[in-house]
Amino acid sequence: MEIIDHYLYTKEHEWVDIDGKVGTVGITEYAQSALGDITFVELPGSADEVEQFERLTSLESVKSASDIFSPISGKVVEVNDKLTQDPGLINRDCYEKGWIAKIKISDEDETSNLLTADEYSNYLESLDRNDGGESADE
Amino acid sequence: MLAATLFRTPLYDEHLALGAKMVDFAGWQMPVQYQEGILKEHDANRKGVSIFDCSHMGEFLIEGDAVSSGLDRIVTQPLVDMPLKSCRYGFALNDQGKVIDDLIVYRIAGQKWMIVVNASNIAKDRAHFEANLARGIRFEDVSFKTAKLDLQGPLSRDVLSKTVPGISKLEYYTFDEFELWGEKVIISRTGYTGELGFEIYYPWGAASKAWQTLLKDSRVKPTGLGVRDVLRIEVSYPLYGHELSEDISPFEAGLKKFVDLSKDFIGKENLLRHDKEGGGRKIVHFISLSRRSPRQGHSIFSSDGKKIGEVVSGTFSPAVNAGIGIGFIKKEFTSIGKDIIFGDEKFKERAELAARPFYKGGSLKQ
Structure with a gap:
């Protein structure tokens, strides 16, 4: 699983x-x-104020809808308009062209609440280990 | 703990080998999609050939005269005039005229029938049939002996006729018995996608062989329950638990043509009484004005924001390139015009009522 x-x-x-x-x-x-x-991306409003780990926006795939939470608090300064016409951009290039929003960070200390790439990688492995009997996620 | 309580079809290992994402559906571990994803699987069905594992569905065998066995009273469609080797779609209703299940009757011989029912309703249906069939009538639930492989799509006949030449003669909603890879099987020209297609009833223990052999033809793509739901919504086929339930009459679901009022059947009296009293709801089909999709449980509002009903099925439709939905609205709001709104506490989206089906380009009767 690719991680940057x-x-x-x-x-x-x-x-x-x-x-x-x-x-x-x-x-x-x-x-x-x-x-x-992914079939639909609800883009956040420009200038929306968001709190860390609060709902930023939502995405839809063919059969389900999911909330997206903001990793940081701040103000939305730009959204990726390309996703309106081409939501599949997220499937094809989730780390670059499939970005969702740019947020002006209001509290830099909050980054200590986030996982580094190594920590996230370990976290994914722990999910795999606990994945014995998967049930429906929709 | 969870895994032990779920049933597996004979193709469970095949699905894992193909990298399917498995989910719990009606007590079964089923593939919801394979690696290429639902949009590619949709293409495979509408333009090529797709194969579904539907072994979770139920099959009953009944032997007896249509009327004296009691079978004819269980089903809303007439059985006495069914030609041999034909199929007929109908309902089993409860005393209240609401739907216990939707089913397909196969007339195997003059006095031999196969009934195909939904996986989620097998136990309930079995009890209903056993309670209402005459004493001494042979009834066998062969659900766990019978795998079902659905080969669906405009090229499905080309693929199957390589192995079963006689298949090209099979007309829509008929079936026959064929020899297929050493097994004697029933194949019907039926399906759930709106495309030309076949349902193959294969012995449970030998199903892997049939699945693997069919997939050797590179035109055939495995497709899961996710796209199956998309495809059936696009052609407005009902799904039990959504458009049909023990709270919904077939009239409310807009499926009157599968109810023959010239014959007797369980639930008829209350169905007619309820209908005479105005019924409760009307089924509506609608298309989102954006790619945002309605989902089961969303509310339906009039254009001025009044809640008038609920969504029972919804999906993004690749064929329509928009969200599509099916819902019920209260009878008093049936003349609200075609502009509606759907959504929940998080969002509202505009939509337009549409005629069924959403997708009209299917190869079903080619």
Whole structure:
């Protein structure tokens, strides 16, 4: 499962790529693979204020809908408009072209609540180990 | 603990080998999708050939005269005039005229029948049949002896006729017995996708061989329950637990043509009384004005925001390229015009009422 070394992660399978005061947010390979073909992305409103780990927006795949939570608190400064016409961009390139929103970070200390790439990788392994009897996720 | 309580079809290991995502459906561990994903599986069905494992579904064998056995009274469609080797779709109703299950009757011989029922209802149906069949009538539940492989899609006949030349003569909603890889099996020209297709009733223990052999033809793609639901919603076929239940009459579900009022059947009196009193609800079909999809449990609102009903099925439709939904609205709101709204506490989306089916391009009767 692909993980980008310098990104930070949540246990809900979002990533954030921090560049100065702005964090770019998306969902991980694990999340896009679990969701399957993504058919709709509700883009957050520009200038929306979000809190860390609170609902940022939602995605839909053919048969289900899922909330996306913000890895950081701040203000939405840009959204990826391309996802409106081509939500499958997230399936094809979840870490680059399939980004969802850029957020101006209001509290840099919050990054200590996030997982590093190594920690996230270990977390995924622990999920695999507990995955004996999977039941429906929809 | 969980795994031990779920049934597995004889193709369980095949699904794992193909990398299927497995889910719990009606007490069974079933493939919801394979590795390529639902959109590719949709393409395989609408443009090529798809194969579904439907071994979880139930099959009953009954021997006896249609009327004196009591069978004819259990089903809303007439059985006495069924030609040999034909299929007929209908309902078993409870005393209240609501739906115990939807089913297909196969007339194997003058006095021999196979009934195909939903996996989720096998135990309940068996009890209903046993209670209402005449004493001494032979009834056998062969659900766990009978695998079912559905080969569906515009090229399905080409694929199957390589092995079973006689298959090209099979007309829609008929069946015959064929020899297939050393087994004598029933194949019917029926399905649940709106495409040309066949349902193959194969011996449980030998089903892997049939599955593997069919998949050797590179045109055939394995498809799961996820896309099966999308396909059936696109052609507005009902699914028990959604459009049909013991709280819904076939009239409310818009399926009057599968109820023959010129014959007697269990539930008829209350069905007619309920209908005369105005019924309760009307089924509606609608298309989202965006790619956002309705889901079971969403509310339906009038264009001025009044709650008028509920969504029972919804999905993104690759064929329509929008969200599509099926729901029930209260009778008093049936003349609200075609603009509606669906959603929940998180969002509202506009939609337009549409005629059924959503997808009309199927190869079903080719």
